[in-house]
Amino acid sequence: MEWLPLLMFVCVCLMLLLGYPVALTLSGTALLFAGLGVAGGHFDNAYLHALPNRVFGVMENTTLIAVPLFVLMGVMLEKSRLAEELLGAMAALLGGLRSGxxxxxxxxxxxxxxxxxIVGATVVTMGLMSLPSLRARGYSDSAATGMICATGTLGQIIPPSIALVLLGDILSTSYQQAQLSMGIFNPKTVSVGDLFVGALLPGLLLVLLYALYLLVWVRPVMPRDAATATITVSRWQLLQTLVPPVLLIVAVLGSILAGAATPTEAAGVGAVGAMLLALCKRQLNLTRLREVLRSTVEVTSMVFLILIGAALFSLVFRGFGGEELVSDYFHSMPGGTTSALLVVMVVIFLLGFILDFIEITYVVIPIVGPILxxxxxxxxxxxxxxxxxxxxxFLTPPFGFALFYLRGVAPAAIPTAAIYRGVLPFIAIQLLLLALLAVWPQLATWLPDKVYG
Structure with a gap:
């Protein structure tokens, strides 16, 4: 019976590989195992009675209001052709460089x-918009596709990221549970704002490492003059294109850093700012607003349906003693915390091939988070x-989600093997950043300590 939680987890992974919807797979597998457990007298159905409170807790969680607001902000900016104008302006600004x-x-x-x-939106948008230009100006298929996939996944780590919002919410609960388990009855909390601030330096460092790689190793075949001859833009056009989105991001992150707004309030600022930006660019009308709102509702509904399924799964997992099983395993490992962290990171990395960040955040982190x-x-x-x-x-072949997104919009003339080759250097850079964070945790903790004391 002690292996039932692990068997339940394996069944979920198998059902997902067969292509069943995530939310229904999580809840369906949990209910099936709970029914078998109750019939065999090995499961207390009082855990299932806690589900309504869990669902109402999700609905009443003010932190999660940031999810639809950030989704609205992102979809609005995507529909307003902002990225297309930005690419032209940045290409003109950096046209003097060979890898401009x-x-x-x-x-x-x-x-x-x-x-x-949103990783998928960024990869698809950049693939449709920049891949033809990169190939026309002499970049190899592997270099062009690799940089698009890599930059698209930056949405995971650069705030304001939906992944960080969900992680912050779960880690806050896990942190309180961990302190209560240690006998601390006035527990400290960790907020989404803490995670935004902590991710800022690693995110900027990752962009810097990418830039160094592109400057040193990635060169177009076409001469510099030929590559930049068609790119012209006035300084006023450059300012008009660059300043508004930068100001919007500064307003969102700056309000959080200054303590003037919570992440949820800052998400509201971002959503309203994105609509005003689209309105100023004459890209906002009733038809486009309807499209944006429909996309926002679809993404938000998917997220919250997965949250309900994950809540049911975690309750049944806990009812079968899964938490105690994982905790005993971690504490019995040689190497202590370091070994436990390494195992968790490897498991999360492998699960990233078959699960999206939402499922991993709400299924895996509640299990291992309080223990770690x-x-x-x-x-x-x-x-x-x-x-x-x-x-x-998400970037690692052959199952990385970013690779699938780009494969869907890339020309058939680009072989899949070229996409796989192109992302390998960027995977190495990300592994280097993980190693740097493991050696110097202050890269993530120094700025939150300075901002929040």
Missing amino acids: LALSVLLVGALLAASTG LAMGVDPVWLGVMVAINLQTS
Whole structure:
């Protein structure tokens, strides 16, 4: 009976590989095992009675209001053709550099990732918009596709990221559980704002490492003059294109850093700012607003349906003694906390091949989070490590989600093997960043300590 929780987890993974919807797979598998457990007298159905409270807890959670608001902000910016104008402006600004277009794609992708926080939207948008230009100006298929996939996944780590919002919410609960298990009855909390601030330096460092790689190793075949001859833009056009989105991101993150707004309030600022930006660019009408709202409702509904399924799964998992099983395993491992962290990171990396970050956040983190935090792991550092780990997983062949997104919009003439080759250097850079964070956790914890004391 003690292996039933692990068997339940394996069944969920198998059902997902067969293509069944995530939310229904989580809840259906949990109910099936709970029914078998009750029939065999090995499961207390009082755990299922706690489900309504869990669902109402999700509905009443003010932190999660940031999810639809950030989704609205990202979809609005995507529909307003902001990225297309940004790419042209950045290409003109960096046209004097031999790898200027590659750096333009990186910086626009980073800005778009910070604006939308959605990996799929960024990869698809950048693939449709920049891949033809990169190939026309002499970049190899592997280099062009690699940089697009890599910049698209920056939405996992650069705030305001939906992944960080969900991670922050779960880690806050896990941190309180960990402290209560240690006899601390006035527990401290960790907020989404802490995670945003903690992810800022690692995110900027990752962009810098990408830029160094593009400058040193990625060169177009076409001469510099020919590559930049068609790119012209006035300074006024450059300011008009660059300043509004930068100001929007500064307003969202700046209000959080200054303590003037919570992440949820800042998400409201971002959503309203994105609509005003689209209105100023004459890209906002009733038809487009209807499209944006429909996309926002679809994404938000998917997220919250997965949350309900994950809540049911975690309750049944806990009812079968899964938490005690994992805790005993971690504490009995040689190497203590370091070995436990390594195992968790490897498992999350592998799960990233078959699960999206939402499922991993709400299924895996509630199980392992309280245990690791009770072992002394810093919650902000753990959240940043998980986000970068998932970002690396989404980029790794042959199952990385970013590769599938780009394969769907890339021309058939580009072989899949070229996409796989192109992402390998960026995977190495992300692994380097994970190693740096493991050696110097202060990269993630120093700024939150300075901002929040």
